Amino acid sequence: MPRDTILILDFGSQYTQLIARRFRELQVYSEILPPDVKAESLRARQPKGIVLSGGPDSVFDKGAPRCDRKLFDLGVPVVGICYGMQLMSHLLGGEVKRSARREYGQAEFEAGAGALLSGMRPKARVWMSHGDSILKPPPGFVVAGSSGTNAVAAIEARGRHLYGLLFHPEVQHSEDGMRVLANFLDACGCARDWNAASFVDEAVRRVRSQVGQGRVICALSGGVDSAVAALLVSKAVGDRLTCVFVDNGVLRKDEAAQVRRRFAERLELKVVFVDASRRFLAKLKGVADPERKRKVIGREFIEAFKRSRRRTGKAEFLAQGTLYPDVIESTSVRGPSAVIKSHHNVGGLPKALGFKLVEPLRELFKDEVRKVGLELGLDEEFVYRQPFPGPGLAVRCLGPIDPGRLRLLREADAVFVEEIKAAGLYRSLWQSFAVLLPVRSVGVMGDDRTYQYTIALRAVDSADGMTADWARLPHELLARASSRIVNEVRGINRVVYDVSSKPPSTIEWE
Numbered sequence: 001m002p003r004d005t006i007l008i009l010d011f012g013s014q015y016t017q018l019i020a021r022r023f024r025e026l027q028v029y030s031e032i033l034p035p036d037v038k039a040e041s042l043r044a045r046q047p048k049g050i051v052l053s054g055g056p057d058s059v060f061d062k063g064a065p066r067c068d069r070k071l072f073d074l075g076v077p078v079v080g081i082c083y084g085m086q087l088m089s090h091l092l093g094g095e096v097k098r099s100a101r102r103e104y105g106q107a108e109f110e111a112g113a114g115a116l117l118s119g120m121r122p123k124a125r126v127w128m129s130h131g132d133s134i135l136k137p138p139p140g141f142v143v144a145g146s147s148g149t150n151a152v153a154a155i156e157a158r159g160r161h162l163y164g165l166l167f168h169p170e171v172q173h174s175e176d177g178m179r180v181l182a183n184f185l186d187a188c189g190c191a192r193d194w195n196a197a198s199f200v201d202e203a204v205r206r207v208r209s210q211v212g213q214g215r216v217i218c219a220l221s222g223g224v225d226s227a228v229a230a231l232l233v234s235k236a237v238g239d240r241l242t243c244v245f246v247d248n249g250v251l252r253k254d255e256a257a258q259v260r261r262r263f264a265e266r267l268e269l270k271v272v273f274v275d276a277s278r279r280f281l282a283k284l285k286g287v288a289d290p291e292r293k294r295k296v297i298g299r300e301f302i303e304a305f306k307r308s309r310r311r312t313g314k315a316e317f318l319a320q321g322t323l324y325p326d327v328i329e330s331t332s333v334r335g336p337s338a339v340i341k342s343h344h345n346v347g348g349l350p351k352a353l354g355f356k357l358v359e360p361l362r363e364l365f366k367d368e369v370r371k372v373g374l375e376l377g378l379d380e381e382f383v384y385r386q387p388f389p390g391p392g393l394a395v396r397c398l399g400p401i402d403p404g405r406l407r408l409l410r411e412a413d414a415v416f417v418e419e420i421k422a423a424g425l426y427r428s429l430w431q432s433f434a435v436l437l438p439v440r441s442v443g444v445m446g447d448d449r450t451y452q453y454t455i456a457l458r459a460v461d462s463a464d465g466m467t468a469d470w471a472r473l474p475h476e477l478l479a480r481a482s483s484r485i486v487n488e489v490r491g492i493n494r495v496v497y498d499v500s501s502k503p504p505s506t507i508e509w510e
Contacts, residue, residue, distance in 0.1 A: 011055030052084025114144025225321030399438030
């Protein structure tokens with residue numbers, strides 16, 4: 001029996017992933033699709049409801065994304081948010097016009113008697129971000145809410161279960177936004193049963209169905225994603241799983257030894273350790289472009305797994321801890337949108353893989369993976385370990401890779417993380433790490449002139465890695481970390497702190 005699912009058509013909004021997150025917080029599975037999926041394809045997925053996301057375009061723009069008009073006749077509830085509401089109105093015969101000025105930011109919304117607005121305060125502060133206005137709703141629709149600058153700010157055709165919201169209920173700035181989304185789920189008749197326990201049962205069934213009696217090797221990185229993937233696959237296939245840990249030469253300080261203790265000894269997984277550091281570093285020598293780094297690492301990982309077959313037995317399947325943000329950032333969900341970066345385990349893999357991929361976490365966000373990890377019995381200290389990129393220090397060592405610069409980065413990173421943990425901030429931060437810049441500057445140590453490298457410290461707060469804000473660390477903490485790095489890591493004479501958020505930046509520098 002298919003699980004209850006909400007499908008979200010992505011028209012390019014910066015909040016599309018947030019819509020998906022909110023429905024999952026309400027314990028209903030949601031999935032993001034391109035905007036032009038045909039109605040029949042949507043019907044085949046048997047969704048309980050469909051969301052048309054916001055987006056930066058006007059419905060009058062040449063090449064503005066469109067949905068299949070027939071989706072409104074599928075008999076499932078549909079809600080259009082911002083651009084999605086304007087497009088719904090435009091396609092169904094309403095009157096839409098370009099606004100004299102764009103409305104962006106906080107606005108006061110006056111809720112009427114709409115089904116989605118039940119329980120919402122009569123006047124609420126909401127978040128607007130649009131350039132078109134609706135003068136008249138489509139035939140069969142009624143106005144359900146208004147704002148100071150838009151008489152038509154919410155519409156519905158209750159008999160057809162079609163709804164439109166000019167504001168963004170998914171953002172924290174919108175009061176009662178979660179209430180509105182919960183009302184939509186009620187209109188869809190969704191069961192609230194998407195949780196860690198149900199996911200584990202379903203994932204184990206899927207892996208068993210996919211693998212059959214085959215053998216699996218799992219790319220074990222030492223992080224929580226690959227660990228949870230390994231435990232899920234182990235639960236599904238038992239001793240037909242062998243984990244492979246590859247030392248790729250771009251790991252953190254003492255990482256390999258920690259992995260051996262944690263996975264082979266404590267979790268009792270069958271782990272084969274492969275030291276391929278020399279080969280990886282030889283292939284990365286002189287490579288400065290971040291996309292090339294990722295592709296080199298993705299290709300060399302596969303080669304390492306292929307060479308490990310002599311020790312693991314012939315395996316037809318490769319399991320890895322790919323997450324939903326990896327998929328979203330590595331592939332263009334909306335046709336004309338840009339790929340942010342190729343994750344080494346998505347866009348970086350070679351076409352001639354030689355394995356069939358098993359990716360049991362592919363539909364999860366990071367915080368959901370942690371909940372699954374706890375469900376599987378992982379200890380909290382490990383489950384809440386900060387994310388580490390698959391390409392490792394290669395994407396934190398800006399410019400060409402060489403062993404000497406990697407050594408500087410490892411030592412500086414270890415100092416910074418030690419200070420973060422000593423201050424009791426490690427778990428509350430999404431990530432905290434060091435980046436080695438390809439920049440040297442003049443300094444003075446004692447009476448001597450120095451000309452050495454610069455380290456950038458990065459710490460961010462986030463819920464799922466899709467958006468992030470730079471962490472306001474205590475100045476005393478930054479001072480201690482800077483002093484220790486400059487004094488303990490020979491070759492570094494300057495430390496800076498990154499105060500960029502995502503967007504417009506990414507969390508990693510490359």
